[in-house]
Amino acid sequence: xxxxxxxxxxxxxxxxxxxxxxxTSMKYYADLIFILTQKEMKIRYKNSFLGYLWSIxxxxxxAFVYFVAFKVVxxxxxxxxxxxxxxxxxxxxxxSNSVNAxxxxxxxxxxxxxxxxxxxxxxxxxxxxxxxxxFALSIPVIVFFLFVFHKSPSWSWVPGIPILLLIQLLVTYGxxxxxxxxxxxxxxxxxxxxxxxxxxxxxxxxxxSESMIPARYGRLMKLNPLYYLMVSxxxxxxxxxxxxxxxxxxxxxxxxxxxxxFLVYKKxxxxxxxxx
Amino acid sequence: MRxxxxxxxxxxxxxxxxxxxxxxxKNFLFHFKKSVSGLQKRxxxxxxxxxxxxYAGEAFGIVxxxxxxxxxxxxxIAGVLKPTMGSIxxxxxVSSLLELGAGFHPELTGRENIFLNGVLMGLGKRQVRxxxxxxxxxxxxxxxxDQPIRVYSSGMLARLGFSVVAHxxxxxxLIDEIMAVGDIEFQKKCAGKMMEFKRKxxxxxxxxxxxxxxxxxxxxxxxxxxxxxxxxxxxxYVLDSMLNRKLATSSGGL
Ligand SMILES: Nc1ncnc2c1ncn2[C@@H]1O[C@H](COP(=O)(O)OP(=O)(O)O)[C@@H](O)[C@H]1O
Ligand SMILES: [Mg+2]
Numbered sequence: 001x002x003x004x005x006x007x008x009x010x011x012x013x014x015x016x017x018x019x020x021x022x023x024t025s026m027k028y029y030a031d032l033i034f035i036l037t038q039k040e041m042k043i044r045y046k047n048s049f050l051g052y053l054w055s056i057x058x059x060x061x062x063a064f065v066y067f068v069a070f071k072v073v074x075x076x077x078x079x080x081x082x083x084x085x086x087x088x089x090x091x092x093x094x095x096s097n098s099v100n101a102x103x104x105x106x107x108x109x110x111x112x113x114x115x116x117x118x119x120x121x122x123x124x125x126x127x128x129x130x131x132x133x134x135f136a137l138s139i140p141v142i143v144f145f146l147f148v149f150h151k152s153p154s155w156s157w158v159p160g161i162p163i164l165l166l167i168q169l170l171v172t173y174g175x176x177x178x179x180x181x182x183x184x185x186x187x188x189x190x191x192x193x194x195x196x197x198x199x200x201x202x203x204x205x206x207x208x209s210e211s212m213i214p215a216r217y218g219r220l221m222k223l224n225p226l227y228y229l230m231v232s233x234x235x236x237x238x239x240x241x242x243x244x245x246x247x248x249x250x251x252x253x254x255x256x257x258x259x260x261x262f263l264v265y266k267k268x269x270x271x272x273x274x275x276x
Numbered sequence: 277m278r279x280x281x282x283x284x285x286x287x288x289x290x291x292x293x294x295x296x297x298x299x300x301x302k303n304f305l306f307h308f309k310k311s312v313s314g315l316q317k318r319x320x321x322x323x324x325x326x327x328x329x330x331y332a333g334e335a336f337g338i339v340x341x342x343x344x345x346x347x348x349x350x351x352x353i354a355g356v357l358k359p360t361m362g363s364i365x366x367x368x369x370v371s372s373l374l375e376l377g378a379g380f381h382p383e384l385t386g387r388e389n390i391f392l393n394g395v396l397m398g399l400g401k402r403q404v405r406x407x408x409x410x411x412x413x414x415x416x417x418x419x420x421x422d423q424p425i426r427v428y429s430s431g432m433l434a435r436l437g438f439s440v441v442a443h444x445x446x447x448x449x450l451i452d453e454i455m456a457v458g459d460i461e462f463q464k465k466c467a468g469k470m471m472e473f474k475r476k477x478x479x480x481x482x483x484x485x486x487x488x489x490x491x492x493x494x495x496x497x498x499x500x501x502x503x504x505x506x507x508x509x510x511x512x513y514v515l516d517s518m519l520n521r522k523l524a525t526s527s528g529g530l
Contacts, residue, residue: 027400028398028400031401032395035391035392035395035396036392039381039388039392042383042384042388043381043383046383046424111375111377111378111381111382112378112379112380112381112392112396113356114356114374114375114378115351115354115356115374115375115378116356116378116379116393116396116397117354117356117370118397118398270358271358273356273357274291
């Protein structure tokens, strides 16, 4: 039997540390992640029958809009611009959906947060995983467009996709942790997040290529944690290229944001049950 | 000497009076100094200097007026709340039924919620699956078990909630004013289950407004008044004092 002390001196240790041995095992965490992700999936499909189609339809619609705006009207010089857009918009949509929904995720799960003690950081993780699954399921659509443009998938996808999935999972989870935790205390975050996402979108090479960025801003743009990630996805999908340096850079950015996310969460989580 | 499994030492619990910064970020920033000091100072003391122990296998009751701090005490034991001061020690797996529909999601069916709740309370999926039939049978929900629980009545929610915690092999069971809901038949069944737990040596902490339930089940009772312990002792003794006090104040008022 372990003794868990909760005192003023150690506010963060309190809630997490007092789980008994059975609750801390890896198997238990896996079950918890599974059941919460499954719950997110089920709720999504109960609320909208077309859940999966939306996750495809949305980025395709935006691809169409950007195609008209930049190719047809503004005559951007780029080959296969539709494919280019699709290869970036699908992974972006995963990030954007997760971060957007994360602001409300603790409030939406108030009945669970308030009365049961469990590691609450699994709740946003489940959300991000759920969107990841939807993204993974939409990869066949990207393949379809590759064929339309007389290209085909490459063997480098086999290691490439899981690695990029993991990197994006980490960075998205980091953002989701920050947004979800802070929003409990400053409910304005809910409104700010869409502005934030719009800015981030245009500062990420998704509708334009990284070579079009003016040299003097290049450095600055690369600080964006999605820069290397989105470029890597597009390169992988369009030409099967996997660049080691991009992977390493985006992975380290992801770890930094994940760490920030955990710090914010640890700082705030002990009060969740009171404010949710 | 029996082994204490829940130990509260000089527990204070204050709720800050701000919650979310109600004026939004704008007000917060414009009145930054005031906001920050407001964050630190204003608070509402809902428990003051509470110390008690609950022993293994004991049925421990908590009584007191509305707002006295009973639910807060249970929340602290369950670990969803953190004390402002003092130390708490809990040994064993806590299963809690703190509120109607707590730990459930309204859009999921009864069956899905059993899994969700069971895993949240610390059981593996496989363990929950093993108990699923028993839980459903005990709840007497019939075909409703595959309906989303937002269509349930409060009585049905109480049944589902109680059935789940009752089958999770609790080591420490917390129950907050749940048994008052639901029909007489089910209340009897719950009381029966609680007696069974008592025989099995499950530690129970039990908040109720029904003196009858407390008397039947609890060994000792803690009476909270004005956010602190008014009296702690054997059930009969504490309940009698409460009753006397009530008679005294009501006749005094006449
Ligand atoms: N999340 C909260 N934020 C602020 N005050 C709270 C919160 N929860 C409870 N309180 C206050 O703490 C006091 C004790 O509440 P509670 O423990 O629920 O009482 P009881 O269960 O005995 O009726 C009440 O006065 C209540 O208003
Ligand atoms: Mg209460």
